[in-house]
Amino acid sequence: MGEIVYEPIGIIHTPFTSPEGVPIQPSGGRDVEGFAELDPRYEEGLADLEGFSHAYLIYHLHLADGYRLKVVPFMDSVERGVFATRAPRRPNPIGISLVRIKAIEGNRLYFVGVDVVDGTPLLDIKPFVPQFEAQEDIRIGWLEDKVHRAGDFKADGRFQK
Known part of the structure; x- marks a missing residue:
């Protein structure tokens, strides 16, 4: 396969200046405010997004250094x-967070509702439409007995450069 190149459409701004202490999932940052500042070339693309309550932020995990195919995740010891x-x-350090739009x-x-380090390059924004995401018979594997504690965890630096 050939190389794929993306250009950021903007930068995500949050109160988190380093990975330590960042919520590990958006649910842990439920009350944390931030904003995405788009390159002016992409401002017109925000038209009509105000009609949605939530959106996905898709971003480049710029502080991740390489990858490992086996990891000990934050919510586990295995x-x-x-x-x-x-x-x-990850092999392609792409992150995704579902946030509530304020303005x-x-x-x-x-x-x-953000769980991202300040200065993170933003790749894309997509509106959240729950009817498009609805699935039946969902299983969440090893997280089944841990997911209710996601908001209790903060990043501890184990995945940064």
């Missing part, structure tokens, strides 16, 4: 396959 986790050190002003998208 080594797991990286694709069965949401660990940031759109010019080229800025203000939101709440």
Whole structure:
């Protein structure tokens, strides 16, 4: 396969200046506010997004250094396959967070419920439509007895450079 190149559409701004202490999932940052500042070339693309309550932020995990195919995730003490986790050190360090939209002003998208380090490159924004995401018979593997504690965990630096 050939190389794939993406250009960031903007930068995500949050109160988190380093990975330590960042909530490990958006649910842990439920009350944390931030904003995405888009390159002015992409401002027009924010049109009509204000009609949605939530959006996915898709971003480059720029502080991840390389990857491992087996990791010990934050919510476990057992080594797991990286694709069965949401660990940031992955073959393609892409992150996704579902945030609640507060406002759109010019080229800025203000939101709440963020788990991202300040200065993270933003690759894309997609509206959240629950009817499109609805699934039946969902299983969540090794997280089944741990998921209720996701908001209790903060990043501890195990996946950074």
